[in-house]
Amino acid sequence: MQRRRLLGGAVAGAALAAATAAPAHAKPKRRVKTGVEVLAEDGFAELAGQRVGVISNPTGVLPDLTHEVDLMHGSGKVDVAAVFGPEHGFRGVSQAGEGEDFFLDAKTGLPVYNAYNDMDRMAEVFAETGIETVVFDIQDVGSRFYTYIWTMYLALEAAGRLGLRFVVLDRPNPVSGAAASGPVLHPEHATFVGLKPIAQRHGMTVGELASLFNGEFTAEPADLTVVRMEGWKPRSYFEETGLPWIAPSPNMPTVDTAVAYPGTCLFEATALSEGRGTTKPFELLGAPGIDHVWAESIGGLAGARVREAYFSPWFSKWQGSVCGGVELQVTDRSEFDPIRTALAMIVAQRRAFPEYGWRSQDQTSFWLDKLTGNQAVRLAIEAGADAEDLPGLWAEELDAFSEQRESYLLYRRTAQ
Template sequence: MKKKIVIGLEVLIADQPDYLRGKRLGLLSNPASIDNNFNHSSAIINQIFPGQLKALFSPQHGFYAEKQDNMIESDHFIEPELNIPVFSLYNETRIPTKKMFDQIDVLLIDIQDVGTRVYTFIYTISFCLEVAAKLKKKIVILDRPNPIGGTQIEGNILSKNRTSFVGRFPIPMRHGLTTGEISQLFNQEFHIGCDLTIIPMKGWKRQMYWKDTELFWIAPSPNLPTPQSCMLYPGQVIFEGTNISEGRGTALPFEIFGAPFLDTKKIKPEADELIKGAFLRPINFEPTSGKWKGIICCGFQIHITSKEEYKPYFASLLLMQLIIKHHKNNFKFKEPPYEYVFDQMPIDLILGSKTLRKKLTGLKDLITISNQWKEEIINFKSLSGKYHLYE
């Protein structure tokens, strides 16, 4: 029988630290911030530290995770049950203000990350660390599993000249760290200097994917509804920077992709030859929102057959390159803006590179390109290993 994972929130419940007693508390959370009995962390913290919870904070997609897409902001409001403010950190600013932090002494963070560089929650945390350091506030992170495991690392390291809210620091696309681990890395390696404490999980091992944890999956954002979508996300997210539907507006975001002009018969043979650990099943689908709304698209559903063999970033780069090769007159990269950057191509921000887009369009050999990242990955593994909290 698998050993039950005890998440950081539940460790906090069992062993309530004295340093939180009498402090004014804030909490950064969203609907995925629950314990194993579906109790939300805001209710739990209000119960175990009565009268101390003074403010709530929400990341991209909102406190209720209701906002669908990039650059769709959520408002500040008063949470009706607790009668305390909810400050949106995806509003007129992505950085918490002094006025927000003036209401608290300690910020608790209970956020489910998905292990991918472009997922913005880790950068919301990084901004909180920076402001907390400046204002002499403490941050406590209640750690949660990386749903796509902690052993596989993939992709190029973010270039310094392609930083944005989908990539603030030089990390690979798939980083292999938990929320607590990557927050420690940011805090130490980039000299943020926040008074940071991690409350680690019990029982989590690095090789575990979500299904190994026996925890319930609650979507941290609308378009990652399942652990399977998280496993594909490090690759399929690149299609956000193109006119290819990444499956938004369907029941299978990031698991399916396509466009009205896509010829699956041309793409599948070459893709099958190079993509390991997955089966590409040709499908037709009709998005109800987003790209190609109401128009039938031809494409694929990606079925992962071996999570150990499947390399999501490599696979999606290859698929994009094949689409460019066979549909150069129909395929398009999206124009700015993207995540509040108005002067750079969205695809360059997502890829975290100023050269990779040109290599893809120039049909350069992708295996050769990815081999050039090996030294970067080795260096990152050495760096990130210093912050591992789990075997």
């Protein structure tokens, strides 16, 4: 089994006192301490004497919103040689499916490289920059098709091949890490929205995922260190952490968005708008010509409800067109299953408005197969299956994944 170090516990350090102090008007409250805070309070000792490359984006902040790259670079204690930006870029200026070209960061002067969807280039750039340690710190949202975890996986692979250290600064799973749910990816459907067989809602932190990836999927395991959080409860949602929410990507503005996303992102695989270009991405869903009939046909949803809604996206699918459809509202997160809910909505939509079908490439490569990680879900829906019958398609594989992930969980899960 690969060598794995887990750092937790805080060493009081004056270097971070000002950076993490709560505003004078704020009421004291218990909150989660992220991996970067633990690292900084120890004076960045874990990175001392090493040439470091940092993979991050706008979410890599401390509680006072100082970015970790700015703090590391300005501290004089970390030799930051390069920065790597995932999808949307290091400073977050790019839209979905886009990275950033190379540039020199205006604030720090550091070189910033694109680390999005470049499987062949990762190891080459690491070697070119002469880094000895790769640091990863990005806020994930808990879904297999959110690409940051696959940037982490490719970087971990590259680090293993080159003999580099890999340090993950852990952050909360914002939509609860209590359990995994949904289909498990089949290898033949691997893309950058899912490279390895994990569940659609994996229920893990990035640190736990890195441990799983390193132990199960890398050809040459890296020298991995996970700097653990303090005070995180896996059954909690992000609002309970006391941490500031920074939108992890342009279309992930709120925690409510992230709660719906593991399911309603499946509407990317349909001809309907998934709400990109509106103020409620992944909560507003629809297309021109759809009306009240869809909302009325969905029926009861556990922990959620829908309303008839109309909207006009200002970019992405159906840009500038008036779309009819629904707004999804989660009423009880403890009862809400985003994947089952979204599939129930898709089944109802296809029956009420069958003219809106799947997105595909030449009718051979279906987006739904990439997002669910298999073709069984799509074929069952096409064959007329009811929504309640679909979870049986992945139950056995989900049980196997849930068992596999157990040995890589770094935070104790409590029973229901």
